[in-house]
Amino acid sequence: GESVGLHLPTLSVQEGDNSIINCAYSNSASDYFIWYKQESGKGPQFIIDIRSNMDKRQGQRVTVLLNKTVKHLSLQIAATQPGDSAVYFCAENSGGGADGLTFGKGTHLIIQP
Amino acid sequence: DAGVIQSPRHEVTEMGQEVTLRCKPISGHNSLFWYRQTMMRGLELLIYFNNNVPIDDSGMPEDRFSAKMPNASFSTLKIQPSEPRDSAVYFCASSLRRQQETQYFGPGTRLLVL
Numbered sequence: 001g002e003s004v005g006l007h008l009p010t011l012s013v014q015e016g017d018n019s020i021i022n023c024a025y026s027n028s029a030s031d032y033f034i035w036y037k038q039e040s041g042k043g044p045q046f047i048i049d050i051r052s053n054m055d056k057r058q059g060q061r062v063t064v065l066l067n068k069t070v071k072h073l074s075l076q077i078a079a080t081q082p083g084d085s086a087v088y089f090c091a092e093n094s095g096g097g098a099d100g101l102t103f104g105k106g107t108h109l110i111i112q113p
Numbered sequence: 114d115a116g117v118i119q120s121p122r123h124e125v126t127e128m129g130q131e132v133t134l135r136c137k138p139i140s141g142h143n144s145l146f147w148y149r150q151t152m153m154r155g156l157e158l159l160i161y162f163n164n165n166v167p168i169d170d171s172g173m174p175e176d177r178f179s180a181k182m183p184n185a186s187f188s189t190l191k192i193q194p195s196e197p198r199d200s201a202v203y204f205c206a207s208s209l210r211r212q213q214e215t216q217y218f219g220p221g222t223r224l225l226v227l
Contacts, residue, residue, distance in 0.1 A: 034215060043117075043204050043218035044156070089156065100146055100158035100169070101216060 008087065012110040019080050021107045023073040023090030030092035034101065035064060035075045039086045047075070047088075077109075085111045115139070117219035119205050125225045131193040134222045137186055138207030146206040146216060147180055147190050156204070162188065195226045 013019045025033065031052040036044035050057045050064045050073075057064050063076040073090050087108050091101040118137040126132055138145045146161040160170040162182045170180070177196070182188040192199055202221045208214040 036218075043206075043220050046215050046217065049215055100161055100172070102158075103156040105155050 008106050008108045010108045010110060012112055013080055014112050015082060016079055019077045019084075019109060021075045021077075021088050021109065023075075023104050023107075025071050025073055025090065025092045025104070026102065027092060027094045028068075028071060030094045030102075032093040033064070033066060033073055034091045034093075035062075035073075036089045036091060036103075037084075037086045038089065038106070044089060080109075080111050082111050082113065085109060117205055117207055117217055119203075119219035119222050121222060122220060123223045123225075125227065126195055127227050128196055129194045130226075131191065132195045132199075132224060132226075134190040134203050134205075134224070136188045136190070136205030136219060138188070138205070139217055140186070142207035142209055142217075143185075144208045144210060144214070144216075145182060145188050146208075147188070148204040148206065148218075150202045150204060150221070151200075159190070159203075192224075195224075197226045200224055200226050 011019060034049040035047040037047050038044045048059045048062050048064050050066050055066050061078045065074045075088060077084055087106045089106045090104045093101055117139055120135045124132060144161060144163050147159040148156050149159055150156045157172060159172045160180045161168055165182045165185055178192055180190045202223050204218050204221045206216040206218045208216045
């Protein structure tokens with residue numbers, strides 16, 4: 001889940017298991033959300049996005065769920081692989097003229113062999 | 114297709130020196146964003162451009178920071194004079210349009226100011 005401060009929350013799962021990463025976003029006016037994956041030494045890489053008129057979207061091995069009532073976003077990764085080990089960020093765009101993304105602090109996902 | 118290109122990838126400089134970071138967005142993208150990433154503050158938006166025009170620079174920390182986009186395929190972020198607290202990874206990202214669009218990030222420039 002989200003963290004405030006210096007320490008990233010860590011989620012450790014066994015290879016092949018499913019993982020769920022949670023994010024509590026801040027702005028109730030946000031209407032577009034993205035999940036990014038960041039591997040060590042690299043820039044954030046787009047995984048999947050969802051607009052506020054949807055509550056679920058699926059990609060390849062990934063599913064994003066949006067609960068606007070409680071301002072909660074989650075990323076589900078099915079059948080995790082070693083290459084899924086990374087830091088995952090949720091980002092929100094509040095629209096209304098604010099074009100940049102506001103990023104969460106990130107969750108460190110570790111895939112155990 | 115080439116993604117967002119940033120240079121240099123690594124920069125080590127001494128306090129007081131001028132630093133210039135460069136970015137080439139994805140061809141055809143109309144919006145360009147500069148972010149800074151630190152352990153303390155995570156990813157923060159510094160400034161963004163739409164059609165080469167700066168739209169919002171409220172994230173730029175101080176007057177020591179400036180950014181330009183002279184054309185659709187090139188942007189610079191300059192720090193003058195640099196300070197040790199500017200040490201961070203600086204990312205450039207681009208998107209097709211301003212809002213509700215996926216932003217694609219470059220590999221970043223890791224800056225260390227001694």
